[in-house]
Amino acid sequence: MDDYMIGVLSNIGVVSFVALSAYLLLLTGEISFGQQAFFAIGAYAAGIATALWGWPLALALAWGAVSGGGAAVLVGIPTLRLHGLYFSIATLAFAEMVRILFELFRYQVEIDGELVGPNGAEGFRGIRYIFDHNIDAVQFLALIYSLLVAVLLGFVLLERSQTGVAFRMIGEDATLAGLQGISVARHKVLAAGLAGALAGVGGGLYAHLTTYVEPRIFDVMLGVHSLAYGLIGGLGTAFGPLLGVLIDIGLLESIRPLAGYRMIIFGGIVAVLLIVRPRGLLDEKLVHRIGRLFVRSWPAKKDGRGKPA
């Protein structure tokens, strides 16, 4: 693999974390324009942990997850009673506040005669952990994807668990879910926290991948993109958002020769795709059908009314 390919793949992997974060909230029926805030918080927290405090990477990433998740729970509580557009705009407002606060945030320490740390709108340079510890690009790529696989496994388990079912029930109809004895508030805060933690890990990885972060990266564009990934790839499974990221970055990279027309082509494709498949490529129906391929035989036998093949 050449450096370019490794770079693109690393990017796809890291962005997938934000996309999954937005997807998790979509499951509970909420549209967040603000998951980039927790990505940013994770990036700064993990970057500060390794570059300024000298923490090991694993601990820093965990710290990024805790910071992202903690912040998400803190925002989740006041926005709990908001729904629909009100929730979406509240997350947008919060994320923009976070971005501006990082533009004002200065915390620099002199390390080896050089000032390191967040420097307001100038950004946060010198997150050099992977250079200092001789981790090469392929190893870091492996780290990104092993974490991503772990997260996906988590999603698969979640979808089969009672919590996952509760999330989807709340997404379908929160009032009905509440009437069936599901604690809507607790599940919503839990989903917000988990989504924040996911974005936080992604942010931590991102900071160490690029060695440099600046507040401008974490603007509304990133948030709406991560939301769009789930819609493009499909809301039926956690692989949907991943497919969305792959299509976005992959397609954009592959039509690079058409530089000036990239977004015109891509925007058009997405718009038409959403007319044909309003819940994405891998939507619930398709996922269900694929799932049935593997368990086709036993429900037919069980009730004895299976059609002859």
Add this chain to the structure above:
Amino acid sequence: MVDLVQNTIDGLMIGSSYGLLALGFTLIFGVMRRLNLSYGPSVMIGGYLGTVVYLQFGAGPLTVAAAVVVGAAVAGIYVERLCFAPMKAGAAIASMVSSFAIWMQLEQAAILVLPRHTYAFPPLATGAPIELGPFAIRVDHLVMLGSALGLAAAVQLVLYRTRFGLALRAIIGNPVAAHLVGVDVRMVMPLAFAGASAIGGVAGFLVLAVDQQITPMFGMWATLKGLIAMMIGGLGSVPGAVLGGLLLGVIEAQSQWYFGPQIRDLVAYFVLFAFLAIRPRGLVGSMSEASTQKA
């Protein structure tokens, strides 16, 4: 004290254009029950059309204004046809994401037509500011405030005094019931969309003419200002949109003066967040069943 009053005056003037942006936004949301993220970019397309007319033919302000409004309305219809009309009833999120994809498209189209980062935009009015004791009022600000309030009043009249307005309000109230009593929903929707985008176009023209420049970032700016003013004022109300815009304008002018542009934006978003958390219906809006549906 003089500063405080002067800032309030300036804020009200600028805020009137925010109010217009919010007005177009709230009409689209009311009729569609869906968020049109491409609203600001449609206005930006109008602005670019106006700039082309200005640069190519040296047109005067009224011709440029007409070009901006027409451009915004046409872009609005394009968005409606592609992102809203063909979507199924339950696919509100798909519409929103689709309008975001078209946003990217419109932005790139603008850059293709005029590739530099910034272009000059013709001024609205020149001449010395009007002096009122210690205070000064810019002439172009005054034109902005007058046009914005006039147009908002006209929209209110159309909504409450015409058959078309009645049809619109019926759809906003309940599209199925409106259809059952004979409102041609499929005809009114694109018209409302074009009209709302044209209102945004007027706001866009006023802002661009006061700033005397246009960049591709204007689309995002217009969407965000319109959203904030609409939510502060309260969804689904003409006076609410205008009041929300004026309040946002004053808040921005004051915080900009005392703390600079970064804190200005921070304060604006904080006020928005606080409104949503404490009083989601905004200044005067009614939190109807419609507006709590999925965006």
